[in-house]
Amino acid sequence: MTVVLGANRYGKAETRVVRVTRDGDTHHIKDCNVSVALSGDLAATHLTGDNSAVLPTDSQKNTVYAFAREHGVGQIEDFALLLARHFTASQPAVRHARVAIEEYSWERQGPHSFSRAAAEVRTCVVHHDKDGSTSVVSGLRDLVLLNTTGSEFHGFAEDRYTTLPPATDRVLATAVTAGWRHHPSAAGSRDYGKSYEQVRRCLIEAFAGTHSLSLQQTLYAMGSRVLTTREEICEVRLALPNKHHFLVDLTPFGLDNDNEVYFAADRPYGLIEGTVRHDDAPDPGPAWD
Structure with missing residues (x-):
């Protein structure tokens, strides 16, 4: 009987990011929880401890924050697609990226004041392959x-x-x-x-x-x-x-x-x-x- 490595992935789970957009005296807020999971040609890190193909999960977290600053968050599906495409394009070993986002609602109480809405949580899960195939599930x-x-x-x-x-x-x-x-x-x-x-x-x-x-x-x-x-x-x-x-x-x-x-x-x-x-x-x- 031979032991082999099966399906695997890794990533940074639940990176909480709050993006404030300041439009003069009126501010806008996006409050999200972002989870990234990457898979591909990553067997070596499991089998031999060779991490040369592994992008640290800390780097994934930092990418979420940097993209929130550079691109804004906007619709969570679009932000998830942006992140997924980045990781598959920038990392040679990554063949597939999964990005899941939860968004929490805030109700405006003034130009820059908000109260947490007692509403449902908006969600999305995006899968993107290096070959360009993409799936988007909103929820x-x-x-x-x-x-x-x-x-x-x-x-x-x-x-x-x-x-x-x-x-x-x-x-x-x-x-x-x-x-x-x-x-x-x-x-x-x-x-x-x-x-x-x-x-x-x-x-x-x-x-x-x-x-x-x-x-x-x-x-x-x-x-x-x-x-x-x-x-x-x-x-x-x-x-x-x-x-x-x-x-x-x-x-x-x-x-x-x-x-x-x-x-x-x-x-x-x-x-x-x-x-x-x-x-x-x-x-x-x-x-x-």
Whole structure:
């Protein structure tokens, strides 16, 4: 039996960078967390300790800061593409670069004053090969949505351990994690900011407008709305935790409870995950990794 080195990569994870753009008395802020991972002809560092092809992760961190100063941050997809292309072009041994970015929102409270927004986190993952092939996945996490009615769950399978009663009117709540893959032909050539806002709107509208018989049905409706509305998107992946809301029994206090008072449980929770895609979507390759 022979031992061999398998797939490997290395990089600098979670470089936090805050970029302030000063436009006279009015300032603008971009707050991001950048993770870089590089792979290629790097077996020697694992097998013999030869580091001659290894760009230090500290250098990768410094590149993020320097590029933020020289180029600004702008749309996180564009910044990730800029970094990925730089590392594959500048390092002979690097064949592939993965750059993932999280962006945190701030709300303006004055020309140069901000408060941290209690909103979802915007995300992106970019893969770029030395041969020029590129994939861009935009996304978000912690988009909290809730319908107080218009949700049912019944007709489900039962076994000896089933205690859940069927529901014909329940609260449906979730914290959406979503990723959407841009058609490869569009990588680097679109308004990612506008695309993000429109996809986010589709997700919210589909959640709010679907009379749900299951969270799975809602997931499919959300992904379908994106794909039928935004031609630049070829695949959507969603993870929807079911944030359970249970009616509180108020009968010990001589009170009824006609779907008005709930206990919001944080765990355990159901987790519904799924992919919705065009049937002719290009091979994703490493896009979702």
